[in-house]
Amino acid sequence: MYVIIVYDIQVERVNKVKGFLRTQLNWIQNSVFEGEVTPSELKYIKDNLTKIMNKNKDSVIIYTLRTEKALKRDVMGIEKAPIDGIL
C-alpha cells in the first residue's frame, strides 16, 4: 500500500517526528512524507508516531491508497524533494 503522511507537530517535537519518518518514507515537502509500505510497516510507523507525538497538541494525517498509481502528484513552485532523488 502507498501512504502520504502530513503532520502538524509543535516545534519541540517536530525534528524527532521528521527524523523518524525519514527512516521509513520519502520526504516530499516541509511536513509531508510518502512511500510504499506493508501493513506491518504502517503499524510500526503509527506506533512510533503515537510515542513521539503529543496527541493533545499535535496532528498527523495518514492517507492510505491501495497503490501509488491511483494518485497524480503536481508540484507547483519549488520542489523540495524530488521523489527519485532522496533515498
Added chain:
Amino acid sequence: MYVIIVYDIQVERVNKVKGFLRTQLNWIQNSVFEGEVTPSELKYIKDNLTKIMNKNKDSVIIYTLRTEKALKRDVMGIEKAPIDGIL
C-alpha cells in the same frame, strides 16, 4: 475528481493562500485542504495559486484522485477540521 492540497508557503503569503483555498475546498489541517472538484475548478485553483504564490520560495503539492473512495484517511492526535463540520 478529488484533490488534496498541501502547501509550504512563506509567512507573508500564507494567509492569502489559506483564505483563497477556504473558498474552494475543505480545510483539514494546518496546511492541508481537500475537496471534490471539477477539472475547471481545479484549473481555477491552480491559476489563482500561481498568482498568489512565489514560485521560487513557496511549494504547493496537489494530489489528484479519481474519487475520494480510493483514499483512506486516518487522523492521529488533534483533529483540527472534522471533514463534515466545516462548510
